[in-house]
Amino acid sequence: MKHWTEGFEDDDADEPLVRPYTITGGRTAPERDDLTLITLVTAASEVSSEAGRALRRMQPEHRTIFALCKRPLAVAEVASALNLPVSVTKILIGDLIEAGQMRARPPLAFAQAGGFPDMAILEAVRDGLRKL
Amino acid sequence: MGYANSDHGNAAPLAVKILIAGGFGVGKTTLVGAVSEVAPLRTEEYLTHASVGVDDLEGVGAKSTTTVALDFGRITINRDIVLYLFGTPGQERFWFMWNDLVNGAMGAVVLVDTRRLEVSFASIDFFESRGIPFVVGVNCFHGVKDRTPEEIRRALDLDPQVPLAFCDARDRTAGRDVLLTLIDHLMAARPRTTAHPVA
Ligand SMILES: Nc1nc2c(ncn2[C@@H]2O[C@H](COP(=O)(O)OP(=O)(O)OP(=O)(O)O)[C@@H](O)[C@H]2O)c(=O)[nH]1
Numbered sequence: 162m163k164h165w166t167e168g169f170e171d172d173d174a175d176e177p178l179v180r181p182y183t184i185t186g187g188r189t190a191p192e193r194d195d196l197t198l199i200t201l202v203t204a205a206s207e208v209s210s211e212a213g214r215a216l217r218r219m220q221p222e223h224r225t226i227f228a229l230c231k232r233p234l235a236v237a238e239v240a241s242a243l244n245l246p247v248s249v250t251k252i253l254i255g256d257l258i259e260a261g262q263m264r265a266r267p268p269l270a271f272a273q274a275g276g277f278p279d280m281a282i283l284e285a286v287r288d289g290l291r292k293l
Numbered sequence: 294m295g296y297a298n299s300d301h302g303n304a305a306p307l308a309v310k311i312l313i314a315g316g317f318g319v320g321k322t323t324l325v326g327a328v329s330e331v332a333p334l335r336t337e338e339y340l341t342h343a344s345v346g347v348d349d350l351e352g353v354g355a356k357s358t359t360t361v362a363l364d365f366g367r368i369t370i371n372r373d374i375v376l377y378l379f380g381t382p383g384q385e386r387f388w389f390m391w392n393d394l395v396n397g398a399m400g401a402v403v404l405v406d407t408r409r410l411e412v413s414f415a416s417i418d419f420f421e422s423r424g425i426p427f428v429v430g431v432n433c434f435h436g437v438k439d440r441t442p443e444e445i446r447r448a449l450d451l452d453p454q455v456p457l458a459f460c461d462a463r464d465r466t467a468g469r470d471v472l473l474t475l476i477d478h479l480m481a482a483r484p485r486t487t488a489h490p491v492a
C-alpha cells in the first residue's frame with residue numbers, strides 16, 4: 162500500500178514568491194494580526210448585494226475560499242485546500258472579513274500568559290477522545 | 294454548554310490544538326494520520342514573512358525564502374469543540390520564528406525513537422523553556438520495547454513530573470491513548486484554586 166505521505170513533494174521549495182503575492186495585489190503581510198492557524202472562518206450566510214458585487218470583483222481565490230467555508234474551516238485547512246502559504250491565505254481571508262463576507266472565531270488560547278485550560282474543555286476533549 | 298462563546302452569532306465550534314513534536318523521522322506524521330478523522334493535510338508557510346512581517350515587495354520577486362511545511366489533522370470532539378493536531382517541522386529552530394504554530398497550543402506530545410533519542414532532545418528543551426506542558430510518547434518501531442521507562446527518562450533527563458508512555462504511532466487506539474495521557478497531565482497540572490473549588 163502506498164504510504165499516504167507519498168506525493169507530498171517539496172517541488173516548490175525554491176519557487177520565487179511572485180505568484181502568491183500577485184493574488185494579494187502585492188501585499189505580503191496581512192492587515193489583521195488576529196488570524197491564527199486554527200481560527201475558524203465561516204462564509205456569511207447572507208451577503209448584501211453590494212458585498213456580492215464586491216466578491217465578483219475579487220480574485221478567483223477569494224471566491225474559492227468563500228465557497229469552501231460554507232462550513233467552518235480553520236485557516237490552515239483553507240491554506241491547505243488552496244495550496245497557498247498560510248500568510249497569503251490570511252491576507253485573502255482578511256479581505257473577505259473586511260468586506261463582511263466571512264466571520265472568524267478565534268481559538269481558545271492555551272499556554273499563553275500562564276493561562277490554564279478550562280476544566281470543562283479538558284473534560285470534553287478527554288471524553289471525545291475516549292470515543293475514538 | 295457553558296464554555297461556548299455566547300457573544301458569537303455564528304455556528305463555528307471552538308478550536309483547540311495539540312502539537313506533535315520530536316526529531317526527524319520519529320513518527321509525527323504517522324501519529325497525526327492514525328488519529329485524524331481526515332487524511333492528514335499539509336500546508337506551508339514562508340518564514341521570513343511570518344516572522345518579520347515584510348510589508349513591501351521590494352526585492353521579493355528575485356529571491357526565495359524559507360518555506361516550512363507542516364502536516365495536520367483534525368478530530369471533532371463534539372458539536373462545540375474541534376481538536377487540531379499539528380505535526381511540527383523537525384527543525385526546532387523554525388518554531389521560534391513561527392509563533393503562530395506554538396501559540397495557543399493546549400500542550401504537546403514529544404515522540405521519541407529509542408534508537409535515536411537524541412533527535413528529540415531539542416523538542417523537549419523547547420517546551421521546557423517555553424513552559425508548555427508536554428508528555429513523551431515512546432514510538433515502539435516494530436513493537437520493540439528495548440529500553441525501560443527509567444532508562445529513557447534518564448537518557449532524556451526528563452523531569453519526573455512529565456509523563457512517559459509507550460505507543461505505536463501507526464495505531465489509532467495507541468495514538469489516542471497518548472493524547473489522553475496529555476489531557477490527564479493537563480488536568481493534573483492545573484493549580485487548585487480555592488476560589489473555584491472543583492465540584
Ligand atoms: N515499524 C514502524 N514504523 C513506523 C512507526 N512509526 C512511523 N514509522 C515509519 O517511520 C517513518 C517515519 O515516520 P513519519 O511519521 O514520517 O515521521 P516524522 O516524524 O513525521 O518524520 P519527519 O516529518 O520527516 O521528521 C515512516 O516510514 C513511517 O511509516 C512505527 O511505530 N513502527
Ligand SMILES: [Mg+2]
Nearest residue numbers: 321322323380
Ligand atoms: Mg512528518
